[in-house]
Every structure is written in structure tokens, then in C-alpha cells.
Amino acid sequence: MNKEQLHRYILQNTGNESNVCQIYAIKDGKTAYDDCWHGFKTLDAMNVNSVTKGVMGLLAGIALDKGYIKSIDQKVMDYFPDYTVKRGEKTIYDVTIRHLLTMTAPYKGKSEPWKKVCTSPDFTLAILDNLGGRNGITGEFRYATLGIQILAGIIERATGEKCIDFANRNLFEPLELPKRIPHGDSSKEDQFDFFMNKNPRKYEWYTDPKGCVTAGWGLCMSAKDMAVLGSLVLDGGLYGDKRIISEEYLKDMLTPHIKLGERFGFMNYGYLWYKPYDDREVYAAIGDSGNIIYVNKEMNVSVGMTGTFKPRIFDRVEFIEQKVLPTIVSML
Numbered sequence: 614m615n616k617e618q619l620h621r622y623i624l625q626n627t628g629n630e631s632n633v634c635q636i637y638a639i640k641d642g643k644t645a646y647d648d649c650w651h652g653f654k655t656l657d658a659m660n661v662n663s664v665t666k667g668v669m670g671l672l673a674g675i676a677l678d679k680g681y682i683k684s685i686d687q688k689v690m691d692y693f694p695d696y697t698v699k700r701g702e703k704t705i706y707d708v709t710i711r712h713l714l715t716m717t718a719p720y721k722g723k724s725e726p727w728k729k730v731c732t733s734p735d736f737t738l739a740i741l742d743n744l745g746g747r748n749g750i751t752g753e754f755r756y757a758t759l760g761i762q763i764l765a766g767i768i769e770r771a772t773g774e775k776c777i778d779f780a781n782r783n784l785f786e787p788l789e790l791p792k793r794i795p796h797g798d799s800s801k802e803d804q805f806d807f808f809m810n811k812n813p814r815k816y817e818w819y820t821d822p823k824g825c826v827t828a829g830w831g832l833c834m835s836a837k838d839m840a841v842l843g844s845l846v847l848d849g850g851l852y853g854d855k856r857i858i859s860e861e862y863l864k865d866m867l868t869p870h871i872k873l874g875e876r877f878g879f880m881n882y883g884y885l886w887y888k889p890y891d892d893r894e895v896y897a898a899i900g901d902s903g904n905i906i907y908v909n910k911e912m913n914v915s916v917g918m919t920g921t922f923k924p925r926i927f928d929r930v931e932f933i934e935q936k937v938l939p940t941i942v943s944m945l
Contacts, residue, residue: 619940620648630932632902632923634659635836638941639844640914645941647837651921657813658833659919664906665818665832667898668784668842669764670885672776673714674862675783681771685710685884689718689744689763692770696741705745713764714884715870716754721746725759731804736821737766754871754882758829761885765828776826777818788845788852790838791816795824796831807831811921830900836917839898839906843915846896846908867896878928889930903929914941 614622623633634653638646647655676682689708690696698705704719712718720743733739740759765776772779781792796807796819807819819831826832845851846867850858869881869888881888887897894910903920907930916933920926 614936614940615943616646616648616940619936620650622936623650629903629923629926632920632926634919634921636916636918636937637836637840638914638916638937639840640912640941640945642844642848645914645944646916646937651811653813653919655837656835658816658835658838659814659904659921660807660819660830661832661834661839661904661919662830662900662902663758664834664839664898664900664904665828665830666758666761666885666900667906668780668832669761669828670714670866670883670898671784671842671845671858672768672780673710673764673884674858674866676768676771676779677862678859679783682710682767685714689713689767692767693738693741696738699742702745704747704749705741707750708744710764710767712750713760714866715882716756716760716885717750717752717871718744718755718757718760718763719746719748719750719753720744720755720757720760725757727759730759730762731799732801734822735825736762736823736827737825741766752871754873756877761829762825762827765826769825775824776828777820777824780818780826784857787855787857788841790841793818793832795820795826809922834917834919836919839904839917839919840915841917842898843906843908843917846906847910847913847915889928895930897930899928899930902926903932905929905933907933909938912938914938 623630635649686709708718730739740762768776794817796817814833817833819827849860850863866884871882873880896908898906902923903926905918907916
């Protein structure tokens with residue numbers, strides 16, 4: 614399949630790939646593929662949903678490298694001395710940053726309290742109310758989009774600056790990517806529009822009323838932005854001759870720390886990044902609607918993909934490997 618054929622395939626697709634907006638790939642340090650659909654251009658941005666979590670994994674590493682976070686085994690509550698723990702709650706004192714990064718932190722209740730958190734004045738403090746529980750630390754994987762909000766709060770308290778400013782200064786700007794701006798509004802209607810609107814967005818990041826970013830979703834990036842972040846991972850934390858993040862942390866971030874079940878395709882999980890195969894050097898930050906940063910160390914290629922809201926589309930690794938990578942090879 615060549616580039617024109619792949620473009621037509623997506624253009625005429627009525628199934629899983631019908632919502633693809635952008636694909637951008639970098640191989641051996643150079644742009645290897647760049648194409649857009651649905652009126653999008655290369656530099657347009659899109660809410661990349663849970664790919665945001667993968668970026669938070671990188672920011673946690675940068676904060677660790679710079680000494681703001683002393684260890685990922687630090688207790689979460691070390692950063693919230695002013696938070697009033699609910700009566701009878703003991704487990705919360707045992708939760709560490711590592712538990713947040715590996716999604717093994719325990720939470721009360723069976724489902725995430727979206728309404729409570731997303732209508733509160735401080736999303737971080739609101740989700741802290743759900744952290745812990747009577748079962749203690751079990752080590753069980755529990756996918757918690759709202760739970761990652763606590764990580765943004767930790768970065769802000771550790772660094773003394775807004776998470777979005779820390780991200781701009783230490784990640785986006787050093788990679789020569791556009792600065793992100795706070796989204797601003799956080800009403801119920803606005804949140805719905807933020808997920809459902811199929812038009813390009815600004816280079817923004819959703820924020821709560823306190824100006825803290827939503828750490829589990831809401832970062833707006835282009836496919837190019839994501840491919841550049843993937844290249845940073847490929848190159849062991851270097852951008853040209855600039856060290857952005859330590860190679861030591863990246864290795865730890867990508868190391869499988871837990872094996873996921875059938876719901877997540879039996880992939881491995883590192884620190885907010887997936888390793889789809891046991892025996893291959895392939896990694897990904899994955900979000901709903903097919904948004905993805907795909908990193909293949911064997912081929913030295915990173916791929917970013919964006920997609921408008923489309924339910925029940927999660928993992929585009931197979932599509933990339935069956936359609937996009939062969940197209941890139943055909944263009945060499």
C-alpha cells in the first residue's frame with residue numbers, strides 16, 4: 614500500500630478508521646509520513662484523551678530527574694499535608710506515586726466519581742476523597758482516569774508552579790513544540806463539547822477552576838506533536854544534543870510492571886505507557902477514539918495519530934502495523 618492508497622482507504626472507510634484526522638511518522642530522525650483527513654491540517658490539534666496520561670508519565674520523570682520528586686516510592690500524602698483525611702480512612706497513607714503511575718492505587722467505590730470531581734472547584738482534592746478504601750493496597754490494576762489527577766497536583770506542589778507551565782518549560786518548548794494554554798471554561802456543557810466537537814482545537818489543555826490541568830485526559834496535540842514525543846522516547850530522552858529526560862527513567866517507565874487482562878488485550882503496563890507485546894520493543898501511549906503515540910524501537914519509528922470522538926475505539930497498534938508501517942517502508 615502506498616501513501617495515496619492509504620489516504621483513500623481511510624477516506625472511504627466507514628468502520629474503525631473513519632474518524633482518523635492525522636497520521637504523522639518520524640523514522641531515523643526524519644519525517645517519514647504526514648497526512649490528514651476531515652479538513653484537518655498537519656498543525657491542527659485535537660483532544661487526545663488518555664494519551665494525556667502518557668505525557669504525565671514523562672512529566673513525572675522530568676520532575677524526578679530535577680529533584681522535585683525525591684522518589685516514585687514517596688507517599689502521595691506527603692504532598693497534601695493540608696488535606697483532611699476522611700474519618701476511619703487508613704489506606705490512603707500507604708499509596709505512593711508508583712501506585713499512581715502503574716494504576717495500582719486503590720479507590721473507594723466501583724466506578725469513577727466523574728460528576729463529583731468534574732463539578733468541584735478543585736479536581737485534585739475531590740478525587741483524593743476517593744483514594745484508599747478498606748481493602749488496603751492489593752496491587753490490583755485499576756484503570757482510573759480521574760486518579761491520575763492526583764499526579765498533576767503532586768507536580769504542582771512539588772515544583773511550586775502550575776503543571777501546564779512546568780510542561781511547557783520542560784517538555785513542549787525544549788522539543789520546539791507549541792506552548793499549551795489553559796482551556797479555561799469547565800462547565801458541564803463545555804466538557805461535553807470538548808469531547809464531542811469534531812473541529813480542530815487550539816494548543817490547549819483542559820483545566821479545573823483552579824487552573825490545574827486534567828491529567829488523565831484533555832491535552833490537545835497534533836499527530837506531529839505525538840510523533841515528536843515518541844521520538845524523544847526512541848532516542849532515550851535526547852532531542853538533538855539536549856537531554857530532556859533521563860534514559861534511566863525512560864527504561865523504568867517502559868518496563869512492564871504489571872500484566873493486563875483481556876479488556877486491555879493482555880498488554881503489559883509500565884508507567885502510564887503500554888507494551889503491547891511480551892517479546893517486541895514496541896510501546897504506546899493510548900487514548901480513546903484511536904489517539905495514540907506508537908513507538909517501535911526495532912524500526913526506529915514513532916507514529917502519532919489523532920481521531921475525532923468515536924466510541925469503542927481504543928487500540929490502533931494493529932492498524933499502524935498492518936497499514937501505516939508498510940506504507941512508510943514503501944516510501945523509503
